[in-house]
Amino acid sequence: xxxxxxRYSHDDLSNIRQTLLDVHEDAYADRRHxxxxxxxxxFVDHWGGNPGFACVIAWxxxxxxxxxxxxxxxxxxxxxxxxxxxxxERADTFSVSxxxxxxxxxxTGLGPxxxxxxxxxxxxxxxxxxxxxxxxxxxxxxxxxxYRKIGENQPFADSPVYAVMMNTLTG
Numbered sequence: 432x433x434x435x436x437x438r439y440s441h442d443d444l445s446n447i448r449q450t451l452l453d454v455h456e457d458a459y460a461d462r463r464h465x466x467x468x469x470x471x472x473x474f475v476d477h478w479g480g481n482p483g484f485a486c487v488i489a490w491x492x493x494x495x496x497x498x499x500x501x502x503x504x505x506x507x508x509x510x511x512x513x514x515x516x517x518x519x520e521r522a523d524t525f526s527v528s529x530x531x532x533x534x535x536x537x538x539t540g541l542g543p544x545x546x547x548x549x550x551x552x553x554x555x556x557x558x559x560x561x562x563x564x565x566x567x568x569x570x571x572x573x574x575x576x577x578y579r580k581i582g583e584n585q586p587f588a589d590s591p592v593y594a595v596m597m598n599t600l601t602g
Contacts, residue, residue, distance in 0.1 A: 496536040
């Protein structure tokens with residue numbers, strides 16, 4: 432069956448919120464006991480509350496099989512701040528907050544399709560994301576997609592330490 436990727440915005444959050452939570456529950460089933468993982472609904476509301484929120488969801492028929500979302504970074508609060516010796520010439524940044532694929536659909540090429548669909552047509556010069564430093568295979572995957580590690584950050588006391596990764600979107 433074909434997988435269709437659909438776009439959503441801040442105005443759609445009330446209609447897609449439960450879908451995001453359902454995919455997350457499946458994707459993190461083995462880590463659902465972790466307090467930080469249990470806070471995911473807060474992150475959905477936080478990111479979805481941003482007027483620039485952008486989301487793509489992959490559907491196989493009526494089944495949501497993955498998603499990616501993010502939003503433009505607030506100027507002066509970009510995740511790359513404090514990690515670069517020289518700020519980029521163009522600092523406008525899109526923060527990729529989540530990329531999640533249900534286990535059954537992993538290693539099918541869906542992750543890069545979701546990532547590319549989320550960033551397609553973005554006006555920002557840069558994209559940033561973070562990845563748990565205990566997941567080096569994911570970091571390597573993002574490096575293959577053009578990202579480079581520029582530092583590390585632990586944004587919350589109970590969160591993992593993340594590699595901060597940056598990619599150029601426009602020239």
